[in-house]
Amino acid sequence: MDISLVKELLFFSFLFFLLHYLFSYLFPTKSRVLPPGPSGYPIVGCLPLLGANPHDSLARLARKYGPIMHLKMGSHHVIVASTTCAARVFFKTLDLYFSDRPIDHAAVRLAYGDQDLVFTQYSPRWKLLRKICNVHMLGPKALESWSEVRRSEMTHMLRAMHSSSQKGEPVKVVEMLSVMMANIIGQVVVSRRVFDGANAEAVEFKAMVVELFHEGGKFNIGDYIPLLARLDVQGMEKRMKALQNRFDEMLTRIVREHEMSAPERKGSPDLLDVARAHMHEETRDGVRLNHVNIKALLLNLLAAGTDTTSITIEWAIAELLQNPSILKQAQAEMDHVIGRERRLEESDIPNLPYLRAICKETFRKHPSTPLSLPRLCTQDCEADGYFIPKNSRLLLNVWAIGRDPDVWKKPLEFDPERFMSGKGATMEANGQFELLVFGAGRRMCAGDRMGVLMVEYALGTLLHCFDLELPKGVVLDLDEAFGLALPKAVPVSAVLKPRLAEQAYL
């Protein structure tokens, strides 16, 4: 080919690309326009706008900038979805592009990097881990198969509560609920109660999970401004490292003991036995699990299942202590359906619509993970006409969605009646875009059924079994303490008074 022709071709190609670039820079089409959002400050971007309660600050900003909002935080693009419609765009239409999670320092320290189920990329390993959990613990059939474990752990907790009530001692409700949840999960996953009563180890575990959620939910400047990561200006890296070591020690011990007792379970493997079998055989997709995956899975289940559920029940109790007429109505419903000679069984729950409405109202007003878990965008895409760059982080403001005045009348009021008739009566806490407390799409909570069931079962049992009162001189507040989970800033301590026949507590 003629050399001058080649030169001309190269020149015109270069000119074409240059003009195209300049044109799209100067006159962006709507599809290259980022969603609206605050401009923020140099280098740190919008990080200082988050304040102590990022879910609340982001909800306020969304009122100004809209349901799909863009914030530059350090070097990252962050997209926040704050309404039901915005959530549908990301978790229905675009879910596949948002099925990964960012691997921040918290994931590295507190979830063994991406070696676990919660933070691993959407991959064959994720599919395998999720399948194991579904088939052996969290799917509808599996859940049904270990109802007796839940019943016996409920008995353990009730006995301890009954004994405190006889002495007139106030009970730290959330602590006891967390121990019960950890023991239920322990029995299904490693065939043993992991804590024997509210002993020192159980109290330490509870404190560790609280810290995990607290640190895990904070915005770590080092994640957003990599140059500052080494300086660890918030001291988070140091605290997370220490916590990681404490968890690792505990998990290593549990896994070692589990391995040693394997011969006792021949013929009836538990969830960890099934997972460990995948250390020796590869799946068709070429996945083989290792020791770290096993510990990480155990940590995921113990951490994700305990605090989320107990925090929700604690919020329900706090709201009911503030609204005694609602508490009385729930107790009247249970007295009518169950009577006072026996306690609530899981099979009673479908006949207790008011109790279920209280649980849904609590999920709405007090979602235990206010910003859900972050997702990562795996390719450039368009959402509602806006450009979303690859590697953007997506936050779902579940807290704002539950308090959206366009969807909920008087959203700040705790009113279970909204779930007793009309559309509300058919709504479920999982799988509903108006609530979204368990997230949505492929990475939706793996334990949603168990979460709903345990909140209904444990809250119903507590309210039916006891009258609850605040200890003398204690004033209830409804302040929140932000983290990955949103507990009450001050845990509820309540004095319990038995209201059922003696045999109901045995």
Ligand code: HEM
């Ligand atoms: C009230 C109870 C619970 C709430 C509110 C809750 C909430 C959530 C949320 C918001 C997510 C992120 C979903 C998303 O990205 O779309 C999640 C993920 C997850 N949850 Fe739950 N959860 C609860 C109970 C449980 C329980 C009981 C378990 C298991 C024992 C569990 C295991 C998990 C796991 C494994 C994931 C990660 C799923 C994945 O990435 O594929 N959760 N949960």
